Every structure is written in structure tokens, then in C-alpha cells.
Amino acid sequence: MSAPAVAANQPLSQSAITLPALAPDTAQQTEAESPADAATLAPTTAPVDQAQVECMAKVIVHEAGNQPRRGRAAVAQVIKARTQDPRFATKPCAVVRQPGQFFDVDAYNPPRDTDQWREAVAIATQVINGQGDNPVPGALFFHAVSSPMKGRTKVARIEGHVFYR
DSSP states (O other): OOOOOOOTTSOOOSSOEEEEEOOSOOTTOOTTOOGGGGGGOEEEEEOOOHHHHHHHHHHHHHHHTTSOHHHHHHHHHHHHHHHTSTTSOSSHHHHHHSTTTSOOTTTOOOOSSSHHHHHHHHHHHHHHTTOSOOSSTTOOEEEETTSOOTTSOEEEEETTEEEEO
């Protein structure tokens, strides 16, 4: 199943569309995962705010595009967890745009015709809808393994990232 075509520099609309959803059992996935794992996605129809999905998907690709699926889902779960914490904004786009937190998501335009983008959109959609596994429960922060966050409690390490609360 292919995702709807979206021009590289145009935001997604805010209507409900059919998107692939993650297979429910992603917790046991290995680090040998690849874009071919997109075949394990099943179609679902979920009404979501596509602007929020796009913001989260951009972070997934930029921050964890080289990570296993579990790592990409963990990054999305951190954004979702922040929307539920009073120290952060209540919507994914506002969370990722808070100063000093991520990068300029508005200036970042990853290719939209790739398995990597389609899977990031699927992960973001599922997480925003409150579905799927959370491999990093309670995590509000993450950083590269090479740059630990002192003073934070480690929740998990997935490939090149450490997740903290």
C-alpha cells in the first residue's frame, strides 16, 4: 500500500486519510530492522491532525532515521509524553518548536517519496492516536549516547540514543 503523494515542500492537509499503522508487536523487534519492515504495516483509517503528524514525522526522520523502528517509535513517544507534561506545550508541533529543544522543523523538508518518510508518518499517526508500544515509558528527553544528560534518570538505551525522564 502506498501513502498519499505529498509535494516535498507542502504540508499535509488536516483531513482524515488512510495511513499505514504499525504492527502491534513492535517491542520484540531486533536491531536488524530495515525499511523493508514497512511491509509489516497494516492499513488503518484514523482522523488525525496532519500538521501534527508532519511535525512529529520530521523529528522521527531527522533525529532517528538511522535507528531501528523501536528507536523511531521512542522518539515519537517522547514528543507525545511532552504534550502531556505541564512543562511543555500541548501539541506535537508546539513541543518540537519550543526554543532549544529540537531543530527548525519548518525549514527541514525530508523527501516524501521514501519508505523512511512513510514509516515516520505511520509511527507519528499511531503515537498521536495513543496506539502502539511505548519502549520508553516516562521518558521526556533523549540524547545521543556520546552526550549523556547529567542529572536525569535513564529510562532506556536504544541504539544510538539514551532516553531520560
